Amino acid sequence: MVHQDQGKLVQMVAADVGLVAPPSRYVLSEENRPTTVAQQAKLVIPIVDVSRVAMPDDVEEAAKLRSALQSWGLFVVTGHGMPKEFLDEILEATRKFFHLPLEEKQKCGNVIDGVKFQNEGYGIDRIDSDEQILDWCDRLWLQLQPEDERRLQFWPQNLRDLLHEYTLESGRVTMDVLKAMAKLLNQEEGFFINMVGERFKSYSRFTYYPPCPRPDLVNGLKPHTDNSVITLLLRDKDVGGFQVLKDGHWVDVPVLGNDLLVVVGEGMEIVSNAIFKAPWHRVVTSADKERLSLAMFYQPEPERIIGPPGMLVHEKRPAMFKNSLVQTLADGYWDAFAAGGRTVDFLNVRINAEADAELEGCAVVANN
Numbered sequence: 001m002v003h004q005d006q007g008k009l010v011q012m013v014a015a016d017v018g019l020v021a022p023p024s025r026y027v028l029s030e031e032n033r034p035t036t037v038a039q040q041a042k043l044v045i046p047i048v049d050v051s052r053v054a055m056p057d058d059v060e061e062a063a064k065l066r067s068a069l070q071s072w073g074l075f076v077v078t079g080h081g082m083p084k085e086f087l088d089e090i091l092e093a094t095r096k097f098f099h100l101p102l103e104e105k106q107k108c109g110n111v112i113d114g115v116k117f118q119n120e121g122y123g124i125d126r127i128d129s130d131e132q133i134l135d136w137c138d139r140l141w142l143q144l145q146p147e148d149e150r151r152l153q154f155w156p157q158n159l160r161d162l163l164h165e166y167t168l169e170s171g172r173v174t175m176d177v178l179k180a181m182a183k184l185l186n187q188e189e190g191f192f193i194n195m196v197g198e199r200f201k202s203y204s205r206f207t208y209y210p211p212c213p214r215p216d217l218v219n220g221l222k223p224h225t226d227n228s229v230i231t232l233l234l235r236d237k238d239v240g241g242f243q244v245l246k247d248g249h250w251v252d253v254p255v256l257g258n259d260l261l262v263v264v265g266e267g268m269e270i271v272s273n274a275i276f277k278a279p280w281h282r283v284v285t286s287a288d289k290e291r292l293s294l295a296m297f298y299q300p301e302p303e304r305i306i307g308p309p310g311m312l313v314h315e316k317r318p319a320m321f322k323n324s325l326v327q328t329l330a331d332g333y334w335d336a337f338a339a340g341g342r343t344v345d346f347l348n349v350r351i352n353a354e355a356d357a358e359l360e361g362c363a364v365v366a367n368n
Helices: 010-014 059-071 084-098 102-108 157-184 191-196 266-271 326-339
Strands: 047-049 074-078 121-123 138-145 201-209 221-224 230-235 242-246 249-252 260-264 281-283 291-299
Touching: 047 059, 059 074, 059 157, 084 157, 084 201, 084 230, 084 291, 102 121, 138 157, 157 191, 157 201, 157 230, 157 260, 157 291, 191 266, 266 326
Parallel strands: 047 074
Antiparallel strands: 074 260, 121 138, 138 201, 201 291, 221 281, 230 260, 230 291, 242 249, 242 281
């Protein structure tokens, strides 16, 4: 059951001029606090030119993509074709929305009479208990696709046209990435696109991280993996804070201007039979700077069943996941996220060497 007391908007908490430390609801236990400096060893975040991986003979860029997916589960994408001015405009419109008076933002809110009734809209993430440690961020969560399922009452007026255009552009980039990933597994380039289906779901999450007087005590956004097939992330071009867990250490992903970040989700981990793995990542806050981001999540049609495809299951690499209904995975995500866990573990979807027989007779989308 969702806890009824959904807490205050973080932007309101941070606006207290006398605030010298975050309230206890946000303070992590000592062992879970972000370290003051993430690992800065000679680790270079992989960069892939998506315009080159679309070329059939560019072996070098394909090798970079494979290495990035298998070693990191994410990469910076260049060559995406979106002008710098367009991406700047989106970030500036996002900033303007979060800087609106509270009563204006609440026109897009997901809370009525103090009770949060759904995830879509403006507010904070779900709270399941009085003991849950809250993240230092507010967000605007919107469904984008299928287009006929949009709830425009949650869409800010100043973002509607921009977000529609960005949905089309980011969808184009996402499809190019999915084609390249399919070819890496020696599949037809439409393999993953067919898997998500014509009426796939996509969502946007605009996140606002206010300055925090003690960033060493809180999570901007708790460590998590995404429940998407892939996520396309537009980050603040001036303020860092995004970190990925690499070989047991948190590593800063540096600010690189208007380049986008592609992050593997658990959906892709399932249908690649864990060849591509969803990385743990988090956001840390700043003491004196606000931070913005826009994440686009892509998920298969909810009525589909996904699992490791037969051509990726063999004696040396048995099925690593049970076949699962996409809607079940989507529903379980919010429970897993609130608890700080992975959906596949929370729902007991991950297995070892044994095949799952629960959905025998069901068509596995990944095999079609």
